[in-house]
Amino acid sequence: MGKIIVPFGSQHIALPEPISFLFETENEIITKVEAHIGYVHRGIEKAAITKFEYTQLPYLTARVCGLCSITHAGAVVHGIEKLMDIEVNKRIDYLRMLVVELDRIHSHLLANGHVAEVVGYENLFMQTFRAREDVMDVLEAITGNRVQYDYQTIGGVARDMDSEIAEFAKKKLKKLKDNVLKVMEFHDSDYTFGLKTKGIGVISKEMAAKYNTAGPVARASGLDTDVRAEFDYLPFEEVGYKMQLRSEGDVWARNMVRFDEILNSIEMCENILNNLPEGEYKVKVKGRPKGEVVVRVEAPRGECFYYLRGSGKKVMDRVRIRVPTYANIPILKELFLGAKYSDAQAIVLSFDPCMSCTAR
Amino acid sequence: MINVILTILAPFFGGIVYGIERVVKARMQRRVGPPLMQPFYDFFKLMDKRPIMIHSLHALMGIMYFIAEWFALGVLLLGNDLLIAVFFHVIAVLSLVVGASSVRSPYSVLGALRELMHMISYEPLMVLMVVALYLVVGSFDIKDILSYDGYPILKLPFVFIAFLLTIPMMLQKSPFDVAEAHQEIIGGPEIEYSGPFYEALYTGKWIEYIYVFTFVFLFGGSHYWLGALLVIFAFLFVNLLDNSTARLDFRRMVKFAWGFLIPMAAFNVILLALFE
Amino acid sequence: MGVLVALNVVVPWIVALIIFLSKKDVVTNVLTFLMLPILIFTAYLAYIQPHPVLVETPKWLDLLITLYDFGLLGYFLYQGIVRKSGLIAILATIQILFLIIVLIMMPHSQTPNIYVDSVTLMFYLIVAIVGVPIAIFATKYMDYGEKGKHSFVAIVVWFLGVMNLAVSVNNIEWFFALFETTTLASYIMIGFRGDKEAINNSNLALWMNQIGGIAILIALMIFIKVNGVYHFSDLLKHPTIISMAALGFLSLSALVKGAQMPFHKWLLGAMVAPTPVSAILHSATMVKIAPYLILRISPIIKGTLLAKLLIIATGYVFVVAAVIALTQNNFKKILAYSTISLLGLMMLAAAVGTPIAVSASLILIIFHAFAKGFLFVEAGVLEKVFHTKYIEQMRRLIEKAPLTLMFIFFGFLNMTFVPFGTFIGKWMMIEEVSNFLQHGSYILLILYVGAGSAFLSILYMKVLGVSVRKAHGIEKISFVKLPKRFNFVSVWYYVWLLAITIFIAPFIADFIVPIAKSIAGEPEIYATGLTLHMYNSTLYFWQIFGALILLLLIHVLPYFVKFKADIVHPYNCGENFPRHMETWNFECLAKYEGYFVAFSIALFIMVVVLGGGLL
Amino acid sequence: MGFFSKFRKKSPWILHYNTGGCNGCDIEILSALAPRYDIERFGMLNRGNPKQADILLVTGPVTKNCKDVLRRLYLEMAEPKVVVAMGACAHGGGIFRNFYHVENGVNNIIPVDVWIPGCAPRVEALIDGMVEAIEIWQQKSKEKEYLRDHEKVIKTLGVEDDG
Amino acid sequence: MLKMFIESFKNLVSEPETIKYPFSPSPEPKGYRGVIHYNEELCIFCDKCENICPPGAIKFVVVDYESGKKEYNYNPYLCIYCGACVRECPKADDGCLVQVEKRMPPLGRSVPKGKELGYFINRIENPKEVEIKWREIEEMNVKSKEEYKAYKRAKRVKKI
Amino acid sequence: MVNPNMQIEEVTLDNVVDKIKEFYDEREWNFITINATDLGGEIQIDWLFSKYRAKNIIKIFRANVSYDAFIPSIVPVIPSAWLAEWELADLFGLDVENATTGVFIAPDGPKAPLRVDTKL
Numbered sequence A: 001m002g003k004i005i006v007p008f009g010s011q012h013i014a015l016p017e018p019i020s021f022l023f024e025t026e027n028e029i030i031t032k033v034e035a036h037i038g039y040v041h042r043g044i045e046k047a048a049i050t051k052f053e054y055t056q057l058p059y060l061t062a063r064v065c066g067l068c069s070i071t072h073a074g075a076v077v078h079g080i081e082k083l084m085d086i087e088v089n090k091r092i093d094y095l096r097m098l099v100v101e102l103d104r105i106h107s108h109l110l111a112n113g114h115v116a117e118v119v120g121y122e123n124l125f126m127q128t129f130r131a132r133e134d135v136m137d138v139l140e141a142i143t144g145n146r147v148q149y150d151y152q153t154i155g156g157v158a159r160d161m162d163s164e165i166a167e168f169a170k171k172k173l174k175k176l177k178d179n180v181l182k183v184m185e186f187h188d189s190d191y192t193f194g195l196k197t198k199g200i201g202v203i204s205k206e207m208a209a210k211y212n213t214a215g216p217v218a219r220a221s222g223l224d225t226d227v228r229a230e231f232d233y234l235p236f237e238e239v240g241y242k243m244q245l246r247s248e249g250d251v252w253a254r255n256m257v258r259f260d261e262i263l264n265s266i267e268m269c270e271n272i273l274n275n276l277p278e279g280e281y282k283v284k285v286k287g288r289p290k291g292e293v294v295v296r297v298e299a300p301r302g303e304c305f306y307y308l309r310g311s312g313k314k315v316m317d318r319v320r321i322r323v324p325t326y327a328n329i330p331i332l333k334e335l336f337l338g339a340k341y342s343d344a345q346a347i348v349l350s351f352d353p354c355m356s357c358t359a360r
Numbered sequence B: 001m002i003n004v005i006l007t008i009l010a011p012f013f014g015g016i017v018y019g020i021e022r023v024v025k026a027r028m029q030r031r032v033g034p035p036l037m038q039p040f041y042d043f044f045k046l047m048d049k050r051p052i053m054i055h056s057l058h059a060l061m062g063i064m065y066f067i068a069e070w071f072a073l074g075v076l077l078l079g080n081d082l083l084i085a086v087f088f089h090v091i092a093v094l095s096l097v098v099g100a101s102s103v104r105s106p107y108s109v110l111g112a113l114r115e116l117m118h119m120i121s122y123e124p125l126m127v128l129m130v131v132a133l134y135l136v137v138g139s140f141d142i143k144d145i146l147s148y149d150g151y152p153i154l155k156l157p158f159v160f161i162a163f164l165l166t167i168p169m170m171l172q173k174s175p176f177d178v179a180e181a182h183q184e185i186i187g188g189p190e191i192e193y194s195g196p197f198y199e200a201l202y203t204g205k206w207i208e209y210i211y212v213f214t215f216v217f218l219f220g221g222s223h224y225w226l227g228a229l230l231v232i233f234a235f236l237f238v239n240l241l242d243n244s245t246a247r248l249d250f251r252r253m254v255k256f257a258w259g260f261l262i263p264m265a266a267f268n269v270i271l272l273a274l275f276e
Numbered sequence C: 001m002g003v004l005v006a007l008n009v010v011v012p013w014i015v016a017l018i019i020f021l022s023k024k025d026v027v028t029n030v031l032t033f034l035m036l037p038i039l040i041f042t043a044y045l046a047y048i049q050p051h052p053v054l055v056e057t058p059k060w061l062d063l064l065i066t067l068y069d070f071g072l073l074g075y076f077l078y079q080g081i082v083r084k085s086g087l088i089a090i091l092a093t094i095q096i097l098f099l100i101i102v103l104i105m106m107p108h109s110q111t112p113n114i115y116v117d118s119v120t121l122m123f124y125l126i127v128a129i130v131g132v133p134i135a136i137f138a139t140k141y142m143d144y145g146e147k148g149k150h151s152f153v154a155i156v157v158w159f160l161g162v163m164n165l166a167v168s169v170n171n172i173e174w175f176f177a178l179f180e181t182t183t184l185a186s187y188i189m190i191g192f193r194g195d196k197e198a199i200n201n202s203n204l205a206l207w208m209n210q211i212g213g214i215a216i217l218i219a220l221m222i223f224i225k226v227n228g229v230y231h232f233s234d235l236l237k238h239p240t241i242i243s244m245a246a247l248g249f250l251s252l253s254a255l256v257k258g259a260q261m262p263f264h265k266w267l268l269g270a271m272v273a274p275t276p277v278s279a280i281l282h283s284a285t286m287v288k289i290a291p292y293l294i295l296r297i298s299p300i301i302k303g304t305l306l307a308k309l310l311i312i313a314t315g316y317v318f319v320v321a322a323v324i325a326l327t328q329n330n331f332k333k334i335l336a337y338s339t340i341s342l343l344g345l346m347m348l349a350a351a352v353g354t355p356i357a358v359s360a361s362l363i364l365i366i367f368h369a370f371a372k373g374f375l376f377v378e379a380g381v382l383e384k385v386f387h388t389k390y391i392e393q394m395r396r397l398i399e400k401a402p403l404t405l406m407f408i409f410f411g412f413l414n415m416t417f418v419p420f421g422t423f424i425g426k427w428m429m430i431e432e433v434s435n436f437l438q439h440g441s442y443i444l445l446i447l448y449v450g451a452g453s454a455f456l457s458i459l460y461m462k463v464l465g466v467s468v469r470k471a472h473g474i475e476k477i478s479f480v481k482l483p484k485r486f487n488f489v490s491v492w493y494y495v496w497l498l499a500i501t502i503f504i505a506p507f508i509a510d511f512i513v514p515i516a517k518s519i520a521g522e523p524e525i526y527a528t529g530l531t532l533h534m535y536n537s538t539l540y541f542w543q544i545f546g547a548l549i550l551l552l553l554i555h556v557l558p559y560f561v562k563f564k565a566d567i568v569h570p571y572n573c574g575e576n577f578p579r580h581m582e583t584w585n586f587e588c589l590a591k592y593e594g595y596f597v598a599f600s601i602a603l604f605i606m607v608v609v610l611g612g613g614l615l
Numbered sequence D: 001m002g003f004f005s006k007f008r009k010k011s012p013w014i015l016h017y018n019t020g021g022c023n024g025c026d027i028e029i030l031s032a033l034a035p036r037y038d039i040e041r042f043g044m045l046n047r048g049n050p051k052q053a054d055i056l057l058v059t060g061p062v063t064k065n066c067k068d069v070l071r072r073l074y075l076e077m078a079e080p081k082v083v084v085a086m087g088a089c090a091h092g093g094g095i096f097r098n099f100y101h102v103e104n105g106v107n108n109i110i111p112v113d114v115w116i117p118g119c120a121p122r123v124e125a126l127i128d129g130m131v132e133a134i135e136i137w138q139q140k141s142k143e144k145e146y147l148r149d150h151e152k153v154i155k156t157l158g159v160e161d162d163g
Numbered sequence E: 001m002l003k004m005f006i007e008s009f010k011n012l013v014s015e016p017e018t019i020k021y022p023f024s025p026s027p028e029p030k031g032y033r034g035v036i037h038y039n040e041e042l043c044i045f046c047d048k049c050e051n052i053c054p055p056g057a058i059k060f061v062v063v064d065y066e067s068g069k070k071e072y073n074y075n076p077y078l079c080i081y082c083g084a085c086v087r088e089c090p091k092a093d094d095g096c097l098v099q100v101e102k103r104m105p106p107l108g109r110s111v112p113k114g115k116e117l118g119y120f121i122n123r124i125e126n127p128k129e130v131e132i133k134w135r136e137i138e139e140m141n142v143k144s145k146e147e148y149k150a151y152k153r154a155k156r157v158k159k160i
Numbered sequence F: 001m002v003n004p005n006m007q008i009e010e011v012t013l014d015n016v017v018d019k020i021k022e023f024y025d026e027r028e029w030n031f032i033t034i035n036a037t038d039l040g041g042e043i044q045i046d047w048l049f050s051k052y053r054a055k056n057i058i059k060i061f062r063a064n065v066s067y068d069a070f071i072p073s074i075v076p077v078i079p080s081a082w083l084a085e086w087e088l089a090d091l092f093g094l095d096v097e098n099a100t101t102g103v104f105i106a107p108d109g110p111k112a113p114l115r116v117d118t119k120l
Ligand code: SF4
Pocket: A012, A013, A014, A015, A016, A017, D016, D026, D027, D029, D030, D046
């Protein structure tokens, strides 16, 4: 008695992309969940080994997801460079890192703003997005587009950065930092926001480890995992990377971890801009990718994993993408049981889910 | 006379208030916001849509909501007994709830049930407020209240505060916009309405603005400037609150109303009864 | 007058006897139908007589009643032994003992034993207009696979006579006999189906009501001991010296009969009986004895601590029963809880005791009788024709049983909305009580009324919400053909309710006000045309009429209005997931039910102990 | 054009659906709601509800899993309505052209009125597209636009259920 | 809550931050990756751009097998503006293929034209046909290339 | 060229669950995913793990299986592995224990698209 089946998705205003949960609720308490995650399946992995040559791959994988397009492209580029034994110079590394971190900032701000939106805090959403526009401006100036950067190419980056842009970026980052601190304060201390987020969707450290969560979700539960520290692909430690941890494991902690990382990233970006090494922005490329390689990179949502395999042809043999949301879906499903329907949106979006790469 | 005009033109004035609100809200978010007359543009647009519906009952209830809301306002302004006006408002809620429950859409049904939670939160408080005004003025008659020579607000500060905090419940504003809850149930009771039928609901909401702010106005007694001041204050306060809070759970709303607002108002009334 | 009273009482008995003996369909049907005009006529005749009057009764009747009393209690005792219920047996024994004591103590009194005043006459009318149709309904209802139709109808009809007698007696000892007779009647009717649950519930009803009986006996003893009187009319004559303790016990018996918490279980148990039983228990008879009793004593207790405590206790039940009703999923149970709740309100109004409050109480009694009779009849139709008992089965009722739903809708509207009587009762209460808020119990009262009516409204809307749900695109509704007798009864109630509501102002001013006046003095209510005035508050006719039209449109129009518009599917996130929608069951409130009841016990004890001045 | 239609263009309400794009466009839509661009200036609201929406804003190449949803949403909208396909992949599939699980653009499922180029388009481009869409919308009539096999679609896409 | 309350009030009295586009300009920044412009005179028809283009938004169709003349067809609505073609083009520095800092206007009531956009878009009148026509171009691209190859082979055979 | 950090351990389908159970400590190792590669004629399945708090350590259990092999489920050991397993069933058409198909591929989509012999 009292059963109401509530669908959440695939088209739902709180969701930017198609994913659907079918909740069975009683008095708005969720008693059963069914999840459908395959809406965005387009067949990218197959296309990557039939339709696209390896030189085109960064452009394709960037479109796995628009939010961390840069990490996907970066992962493929890194993998292929390994397979082809290309060494890039420091300047390229630094430029890549700069865009990766800027991307993380914009993605995290978006995620946090979206959480604010779905808990019904429209103004906080607006203020968060207002702050985000600064980093979008920087990204647009550096890469030429607001969302899809297409910045990393095999053996370098697509374009160099001149000092004018660097100055512009520094100025904007400074403003951004002020704004972020302000917005963070709202997230941190707001009472009603706390009511909707604190103690909601709690993941303990044990749970996080058991379900192999990734990224800010794991770090908000105190699980110290971050690919930037676990895998050498770019010299993050050189520019001041520090792992950010929280222990509460709830929606609020996930937001706060993201804010901590934003601040850390801003610092890293400033360091990069101040110490940009001289050099060419691309190096010569020869040969064809051959062999197999695994690549792990830290996307804004957590560990992004690539498995690449080539056999010296133009087209790769296997491109396997495993994205952070893919790793987080199993625990997400567990979290719903016993939660209120009115908290479900915040729980979903605190994971900052990215279905388009989960289903590829 | 003025109340006849106000009643007849209520949708118009309500639309203007709503328009102002949208602009103010946008400004509070550092946006430009829509033009002032936006609600009327929406109104005309909706009238111009090809009507679609789920079934006639549902569509009809939307229209009945509008009529009942208007009628309730008429009773408030043209009748003389405030208490009756409060109970008339329930008819509007009834048609809204029946309409929303009559479609097999989970969001609409949840919205209807949440609307009931709204009612349980604000209705007793409205009764209490009317009784409190009676205690001060000695009459349930709106005309007597409006010609009362004192300052009801001075004697009923807590009742006023309690009512101020119930306005978000009645007007579906954050933190108590649980029945509308855009990101959860996408408008709740109104989700299945479209075109002209939705327009009825939309306009009904405007009338509710007038209905609610009339009650605020009463706290000024015969000092109309004070009443107007209170209305402006309430309007700003409600909007600021709307913009600075997240939506709460409906359970919390009911608890807040019953655990805090009603005792506070009752306390005020008891004090008053003891000293009068 | 004596003849008329006798007619009102005896006609049903004779009819019952004939039905019981003949056991023929034709006889049963014709007689019940005939009873309607006859009883209305006799009640009307009685009503137009000058009143109040006291009617002398022959001496042998006294003796007969006493004998009957012992017979009845003996029967209870016997039932207690047969059914192996020690509680019933013990209570019956106590009653017998107390009765003997009372008889020994009882002084001789010249006061006549029958007292017919306007309240009595009002009840005659209610019984005739509301009660008899239920008997008519029962004649068809019992055709749907129930056994013992004729005896059942006979019991129902007999019971109406008992009720008429009960509201006419003056002698409290007689009243006790009739009180126990109603107990007996409920005992028989609840146990009518004879299965295990029915037996259990009838036992429950029996012992709970016996407590009420004992309370009356104790009250009687105290009255005789302290005041030396045992007639209602004598009590009213010298109100100042009446023993509060006795009144406390009398109220206690009213609370028991009125199924107020914590004694609400017996009325809920009545659910297992055939639905006409519930209808008769809830609307015309039985439970209405409770507010009747309080009305009788309200002039005496008005303003006393007892009255205030009664207000607190019954008001509490008003709210809490409505809250608990939210957690129920059986339609009849929901109705039963709402009865409990509204009985609380009636008693509360009666306990306030000012003229206007008494009027409110009377209005509530009348409207509740009509509406509950109506609703239970519809519940019976649902049960028998549509096999629907639970809320979740009521989903999409509008497609299956549109007409019945319309009647239910109207019944619900009557229970809370403007401009129906229940609303007017509440409105009067609030306005009246606003005048003397100095005492805390009155501010509580306002909260009670505000909250209780809000809870009841959401209760009804919740139930309606489930039943009006309709698949998309269904425009044509198939009307199931219902038996004529069902339709007759439904329409009967419907028309009465509608008529009274339209003419509510004159109805109150010309019918209720005189009654209230005879109890508590002149209330300040009058009507000009169809507009109702109270003090300087006015319920204009355009308001009454407007609200009525609105509500009629809301509950009738959907069957007739068809918009010409395209049909689309309800939004389901664009998916075609299965839909399944019931309604909230407010489960966590159910957790508190125990606490609610426990608190009500505390209030109960307070009423008896503090209010009765036993300390 | 009646009296009411004059006001049509001042109040376009949008419904957004992502049919499998990369979210790049969707986050630009979010940005458009935010203070910097604030499309509420044009009276636009993101209703999230097909019943009350006038503009269906579709992003993505339409995957096979999404196409029925898209069709249902389109059918649930009241005329006059316009469809705006945003981004390269909504036009012929963009980079996802001819993948095995995509339908190569929105126009293969529902009729599109405006295409916005870019990957992802700037918010300014989105606004331009919206302005264009509003112009088209204003000229549209209230008549039902039959979508290929409208009747059949509504039958096969509908839900019959338990009661 | 309180902080935001105050902030909202402050916002109310301060200037909104909105760019009033399209009523006031909001130009693309320097280096914006906009539409691809083509200059046929400089092109050496090496097909590099066609081969790199991820979505296949550049398609050359051989129109005259005799001279080997190719038509540059570019679909700006399919283009993802990645700029790969320009990076690949050997004559890019001369301005054969440039990515300008301008957006393509949306495709609504009419088709925006321009000589530098290639042949495809200039030939289409009805906006709704862009997708269909592009499908034809793609087929023609494959077909013409095969036929051209066959033709050349045949010519080579003839020569021998 | 093989990435030097990959520690590959060949397993068979019969012992893979036991091996993983023996090896896996949820506090030390992060289960990345299950990856399949169609080598043409047979499918190479990798169970990939990475070590927490260490640099560049990746552990791979690798099995080469035929197209119609029955893949045992490791969900009892690693509760979050179901998604990857379902994907194997969906995209490679493998027979995986307790797997639900149709998660990614629509009813009218192709079957086992990631096999090399599925031409799309
Ligand atoms: S706010 Fe988010 S969910 Fe809503 S339309 Fe925009 S992107 Fe989509």
